[in-house]
Amino acid sequence: MEAHVRIIYRDREWELQGRRRVRDVVKEIGLIPHAVLAVRDGRLLAEDVMLEDKDEVKLIAVISGG
Amino acid sequence: MKCRKCGRPAVFNMRQHKLALCEVHYPEWFVAQTQRAIEKYHMFGPDDRVLVAVSGGKDSLALWDVLLQLGYQADGLYIDLGIDGYSVASREKVEQFAAQRPGARLTVVDLRAEYGETLPQVAQRVHRGRDKPCSVCGLIKRHVMNRVTRDGGYDVLATGHNLDDEVAVLFGNVLHWQTGYIARQAPVLPANRAGLARKVKPFCHFYERETAAYALITSIDYIYDECPHAVGATSLRHKGILNQMEEEAPGTKLQFYLGFLRAREEGFFRERAEEVELRPCSNCGQPTSAPGLCAFCRLWERAADR
Numbered sequence: 189m190e191a192h193v194r195i196i197y198r199d200r201e202w203e204l205q206g207r208r209r210v211r212d213v214v215k216e217i218g219l220i221p222h223a224v225l226a227v228r229d230g231r232l233l234a235e236d237v238m239l240e241d242k243d244e245v246k247l248i249a250v251i252s253g254g
Numbered sequence: 255m256k257c258r259k260c261g262r263p264a265v266f267n268m269r270q271h272k273l274a275l276c277e278v279h280y281p282e283w284f285v286a287q288t289q290r291a292i293e294k295y296h297m298f299g300p301d302d303r304v305l306v307a308v309s310g311g312k313d314s315l316a317l318w319d320v321l322l323q324l325g326y327q328a329d330g331l332y333i334d335l336g337i338d339g340y341s342v343a344s345r346e347k348v349e350q351f352a353a354q355r356p357g358a359r360l361t362v363v364d365l366r367a368e369y370g371e372t373l374p375q376v377a378q379r380v381h382r383g384r385d386k387p388c389s390v391c392g393l394i395k396r397h398v399m400n401r402v403t404r405d406g407g408y409d410v411l412a413t414g415h416n417l418d419d420e421v422a423v424l425f426g427n428v429l430h431w432q433t434g435y436i437a438r439q440a441p442v443l444p445a446n447r448a449g450l451a452r453k454v455k456p457f458c459h460f461y462e463r464e465t466a467a468y469a470l471i472t473s474i475d476y477i478y479d480e481c482p483h484a485v486g487a488t489s490l491r492h493k494g495i496l497n498q499m500e501e502e503a504p505g506t507k508l509q510f511y512l513g514f515l516r517a518r519e520e521g522f523f524r525e526r527a528e529e530v531e532l533r534p535c536s537n538c539g540q541p542t543s544a545p546g547l548c549a550f551c552r553l554w555e556r557a558a559d560r
Contacts, residue, residue, distance in 0.1 A: 220497050220498060221501060222463065222497050222500050225463060225470060227470065231277075232265040232266060232277070232467060232470050232471055233265065234255045234263070234264045234265055234274065235267055236255050248478065249478075250462045251418070251490060251493050251494070251497070252312065252462070252480060
């Protein structure tokens with residue numbers, strides 16, 4: 189069965205097909221893995237975690253200040 | 255990835271340290287590293303009264319949280335600048351944080367209530383803030399932080415600056431060879447006789463993603479949004495470029511900063527004495543390099559004229 193993953197970053201959303209790791213998902217949508225944290229169900233995910241079908245992952249930008 | 259301490263699944267990996275940790279051991283490591291930095295740079299001791307400048311963001315709230323955990327006498331200072339939407343939301347986060355921690359004392363300085371105008375109003379009125387209020391904002395915050403530190407009898411002012419903040423500033427100053435600024439950048443800025451309070455940055459060895467991870471894991475509720483005026487700021491652009499380099503070569507930012515501190519220690523960057531001669535402002539008594547009124551009092555003097 190194809191895995192189906194939803195990614196949320198700021199006010200944008202992506203629906204991705206196929207199993208992949210957090211790190212690869214972040215790169216795929218054009219972000220720098222070092223500059224974001226991934227959270228699933230309110231818990232932090234290490235970059236090598238393999239995402240499962242129906243996962244919803246929120247990406248949080250770590251940069252702040254001016 | 256497994257936690258190096260206990261072997262359970264890791265939630266956070268630091269490539270520059272080759273260290274992955276779990277939900278339990280990461281916060282422990284983070285608190286211990288903060289204590290190490292405080293000792294390494296002789297920032298303050300258990301008898302000192304510390305004022306923590308809090309903005310509602312992840313860094314400053316995490317810093318206050320860690321200092322309280324470590325048992326320091328740490329009070330918070332929040333400056334309400336009256337920035338539309340942003341100040342209300344960030345102030346709420348800070349007040350909630352303080353309310354959840356018995357014994358956490360918070361001082362709020364409301365710019366409009368104390369000086370009659372919000373930051374956007376002052377910035378619009380004075381030449382200095384014509385394009386962007388950020389320079390006026392920095393000036394106001396430095397003044398208020400120094401005043402509250404002195405008037406409150408605090409030994410030291412602590413800010414949540416992280417390694418990314420320090421490296422972005424250093425990078426910008428190197429690009430323009432601002433040698434005076436470079437010489438003055440350090441984890442500890444000592445107090446001086448003219449009345450500048452001692453300033454310390456206990457998070458100066460942490461990457462921004464590390465303070466964010468700590469805040470997330472320990473459920474500190476902070477404001478994610480950027481200050482609306484910071485959008486497009488040069489330092490944010492520099493952070494993006496530095497993160498690109500870090501991504502390709504983990505440890506780049508850390509080496510850049512630690513190498514700078516070493517070179518500084520070896521006397522590579524020397525401050526010229528005549529650059530920093532300060533005298534008390536004729537109105538507020540805070541140190542200034544200008545004759546007569548300091549830059550902060552000049553902001554309001556023009557308001558009084560009208």
